[in-house]
Amino acid sequence: MKMIRAIVRPEKVGYVLDELADAGYPAVTKIDVVGRGKQRGVKVGNIHYDEIPKELLMMVVQDETVEEVVSILAKSAKSTEGTFGDGKIFVSPIEEAYTISSGLAGL
Amino acid sequence: MKEVMAVIRMNKINSTKKILAESGFPSVTCRKVNGRGKKKVNYELIEDLIGEEPIAEPEILESISENHRLVAKRLLTMIVDDKDYKKVVDIIIQENKTGNMGDGRIFVSTIDDAIRIRNNDTGVEAI
DSSP: OEEEEEEEOGGGHHHHHHHHHHTTOOOEEEEEEEEOOTTOSEEETTEEEOOEEEEEEEEEEOGGGHHHHHHHHHHHHSOSSOOTTSEEEEEEEOOEEEETTTTEEOO | OEEEEEEEEGGGHHHHHHHHHHTTOOOOEEEEEEEEOSOOOOHHHHHHHHHHOSSOOHHHHHHHSOTTOOEEEEEEEEEEOTTTHHHHHHHHHHHHOOSSTTSOEEEEEEOOOOBOTTTOOBGGGGO
8 A cells, every 4th residue: 555645736626636536536635734845935025935835635545556646646736837836746655554443454 | 663644533532642641652643634535425315314313423424425525534643663553553443433434544654763853862762
């Protein structure tokens, strides 16, 4: 299993979630985060913002579906032309998962 | 070291924290998150329920809520020693299990290193 964490623009979250659900990956956890990237935030006039609000989408999927999920995320979270601040996707291994309602291992 | 991430019901957080502390795992990070699971909509079930009983149990309401709606949950993150993580997982399951959909999930992954900022302790000592 892999955990996919995607940092996306807040205004894109609804669309990304719909695309994921349509493709058959409804399970996702959304966390509000603030952060900056390689561009060190944004500068508007004389003011420098380095805590830009984003949404972190966290989901755990089977190994063989990682590529599909990542491509859905990358496609749907991208702004029209693809600009700085569209976000990033991270993939990390998960060794075990348990469903609390049944107490069993597995997704 | 292992990282145990558990998504649990909002109203279970206090009892879970309490029982974890009593079992010797006091250190925990938790935050409010929104999430959804695998469940699909069953409109007939919703109509039946609304028709007969307007105020249903939160567990039932949650299990029949629409597929795309995000439900408020708590995300509990703990870093524990390799030999302890099974115990932590069991405690969380035992405390949060109601048998309904929406009870949550637990994920376990490996943490390579931990450092205590106060005095640069590393590894298991730091947790």
